[in-house]
Amino acid sequence: MAQVKVGIIMGSQSDWxxxxxxxxxxxxxxxxxxxxxxxxxRTPDRLWNYGKTAVERGLHVIIAGAGGAAHLxxxxxxxxxxxxxxxxxxxxxLSGVDSLYSILQMPRGFPVATMAIGGAGARxxxxxxxxxxxxxxxxxxxxxxxxxxxxxASIPEEPKDD
Ligand code: RP5
Numbered sequence: 001m002a003q004v005k006v007g008i009i010m011g012s013q014s015d016w017x018x019x020x021x022x023x024x025x026x027x028x029x030x031x032x033x034x035x036x037x038x039x040x041x042r043t044p045d046r047l048w049n050y051g052k053t054a055v056e057r058g059l060h061v062i063i064a065g066a067g068g069a070a071h072l073x074x075x076x077x078x079x080x081x082x083x084x085x086x087x088x089x090x091x092x093x094l095s096g097v098d099s100l101y102s103i104l105q106m107p108r109g110f111p112v113a114t115m116a117i118g119g120a121g122a123r124x125x126x127x128x129x130x131x132x133x134x135x136x137x138x139x140x141x142x143x144x145x146x147x148x149x150x151x152x153a154s155i156p157e158e159p160k161d162d
Pocket of ligand 1: 010011012013014015039065066067068069089
């Protein structure tokens, strides 16, 4: 079994439909990952343990998604030097702007690489994680190049009516 280097964590089961987009693109690129529910507020001990053991367990990047008072990515970044990619989950009340601001405005010293709100952000988080790993994985780099070329090739030159 290949070493799992990507952790996908989220604050709630309700975040999974969004965070699944990160998982799906990692599947497409054949990058192993683990997915866990880790809530900054509801399961703080789980957050603490996850961050404390992340390096020794061999994680290279953590994708962290949360909504509302989205403290999970920032708290994880404060607990481990494994890079954290943050995904603001879209909320009903404030459309995800609350999530975005909660994740984005980190104090100096503890960065979170913040993606766009919602599914596009989650998918790009998966791609970002893959690109980071590809710096030391030539086979993955080749798969990524092919994936990107296929995406470009799928874009038509001219628009058409529905
Ligand atoms: C956050 O609260 C979670 O990340 C989720 O986006 C939001 C709502 O959680 P649920 O009430 O749906 O479990 O912590």
